[in-house]
Amino acid sequence: MRQITLTFPDGATRSYPAGTTAAEVARSISPSLARAAVSAILDGVHWDLQWPIERDGRIELRTMKDPEGLELIRHDLAHVMAKAVQRLWPGTKVTIGPVTETGWFYDFDRAEPFTPEDLGQIEAEMRRIIAAQEPVRTEIWDRARAIAHYEAAGEPFKVELIARIPEDQPIRMYWHGDWMDLCRGPHLAHTGQLPSDAFKLTGVSGAYWFGDVTRPQLQRITGVAFRSRDELKAHLTMLEEAARRDHRRLGREMELFHLQEEAPGMVFWHPNGWTLWRTLQDYMSRRLRAAGYREIRTPQVVDRVLWERSGHWEAYRENMFIVEVDEEGAREKRINALKPMNCPCHVQVYNQGLKSYRDLPLRLAEFGACHRYESSGSMHGLMRVRGFTQDDAHIFCTEDQIEDECRSFIALLSSVYRDLGFERFDIRLSTRPDVRVGSDAVWDKAEAALQTAIEGLGLPYEIAPGDGAFYGPKLDFRLTDAIGREWQCGTFQVDFNLPGRLGAEYVGEDGARHVPVMLHRAILGSFERFIGVLIEHYGGRFPLWLAPRQVVVASIVSGADPYVAEVVEALTAAGLRAEADTRNEKINYKVREHSLAKVPVILALGMKEVEGRSVSMRRLGAEHQQVMPLEEAVASLAAEARPPDLRR
Secondary structure (H helix, E strand, O other), X not given: OOEEXXXXXXXOEEEEEOOXXXXXXXXXXXXXXXXXXXXXXXXXXXXXXXXXXXXXXXXXXXXXXXXXXXXXXXXHHHHHHHHHHHHHOOOOEEOOOOEOOOEEEEEEEOOOOOOHHHHHHHHHHHHHHHHOOOEEEEEEEOHHHHHHHHHHOOOHHHHHHHXXXXXXXXXXXXXXXXXXXXXOOOOOOEHHHOOOOOEEEEEEEEEEHHHOOOOOEEEEEEEEEOOOHHHHHHHHHHHHHHHHOOHHHHHHHOOOEEOOOOOOOOOEEOHHHHHHHHHHHHHHHHHHHHOOOEEOOOOOEEEHHHHHHXXXXXXXHHHOOEEEEOOOOOOOOEEEEEOOOOHHHHHHHHOOOXXXXXXXXXXXXXEEEEEOOOOHHHOEOOOEOOEEEEEEEEEEEOHHHHHHHHHHHHHHHHHHHHHOOOOOEEEEEEOOOOOOOOOHHHHHHHHHHHXXXXXXXXXXXXXXXXXXXXXXXXXXXXXXXXXXXXXXXXXXXXXXXXXXXXXXXXXXXXXXXXXXXXXXXXXXXXXXXXXXXXXXXXXXXXXXXXXXXXXXXXEOOHHHHHHHHHHHHHHHHOOOOEEEEOOOOOHHHHHHHHHHOOOOEEEEEOHHHHHHOEEEEEEOOOOOEEEEEHHHHHHHHHHHOOOHHHHO
């Protein structure tokens, strides 16, 4: 019998008959590992314990403690949920049910809508399936048999899925007990391995088949799942906290912004929100100037010719807003587009005047207004909009300068994130994809430069093989907020393609013309999304320097009104955003109202404060108030309200 050799993580090797399964490999090592193993990694591929191994390779066995174990829990629960739904409502058609970051979803075609009560019924049926410890098995079918089966079963969505599977890939079927689904796997050995108390169905929503609005609308049931009941409880608590921090609700309560149907995906900023925006922009402008960037401004409407030259017209046309103009005397309309990104326009600024190697690196920054078409179903408050402003910049440099520029950018980004209240972020290095431009030698140099820069700063990172842009490798920076959620905001991308397409050159030390490298970089990403992240990170309770409304001076009795005006004037003169509240309302009412609006500081003034030229200071969320002299309060608040970069 033909033998294969498997190499284990410690370098040890063992020989097995060809066709040995990962389950048999686990049993050959120890009974305890056989009981604990749930899957394997074979040459980097997640491998079912049932699948035969036909070739030499590197193998790692996985248990429930590994990330792959949690992935299997969520994947199997998607199948168990689909089985429960078809048991409860025969005739319901199933489509796809992928794993998500915290659970799974499955899309169904059913005439009647699911209700919240149905979710409880489905959960109960899922637990019965889990308790039955139904075995899981798998087979590979030929394409004709699979299509015939699903046509006979009246499952047109599965028939279409099979047609989408490449000819060189197997058609794999999985059974959970007597219920079968088309799935590439892997899966657990039986349903009893699933934790019955560590999952919850969280909602029902509409979803178009393959996200296409012209295709059937389906019903999507979502769920979350973890290894244990305690982990599930912690996640549900986090969701409750996330709901309290929802930037859309806080945006209304704090009167920051609104959206409306007449301008979908476009934000109406209110005075408070625009104050927050401008505070953030002013801070970023100062940081960029100090880091050697030069701010520019480029047009929002640009002729399609530029987008064709840059390659965006072909690759990005469906996401662009088109503007047709009847030019005077022209025989046909001139086609323009609202810019979806700033990059081609920045090259136009660079191209004005011949550049020398002595001019590089040249750092051009713009808070550029961009527009991209997003489907109505994908938009979400400030987090995903059609009109947005990027804190965009492009660095034109030589290949030898990539590493230094990357190091400087990461240092700047780290400092900005700390100033804005984010102590932790993760870095992901995305390397060359299969389809790319540029030589391997140039890619080697760019990837090594990014990797060396990260390691030189002593920062941890992970590598995402093949996830780079077609024009170069990139770094993505993911923030962790106050309740543990990750947000991808910053990016640093190396581009060998666009400058050449748009004619960018510089004269090198050798006197010859060369094409510069273009580094695309952003720290915030977009102002809209980042402000949404800030709102949720702080729960609306901004530090004093960022708060759109910093201090409210409220009278306790009308006799204190003149002193209220004097205090507001003193605070304003010290650079604070201060306002008076002399309405004929009780002080407790005023405090509740301004606390709901997340005003950080309320100064309550009565006749006692008037006589002593003092203030009674109440901090947002504090149970007690502090009495101090007016001059001391003004000086203390003014110092606290200074932006972090101006304190250093």
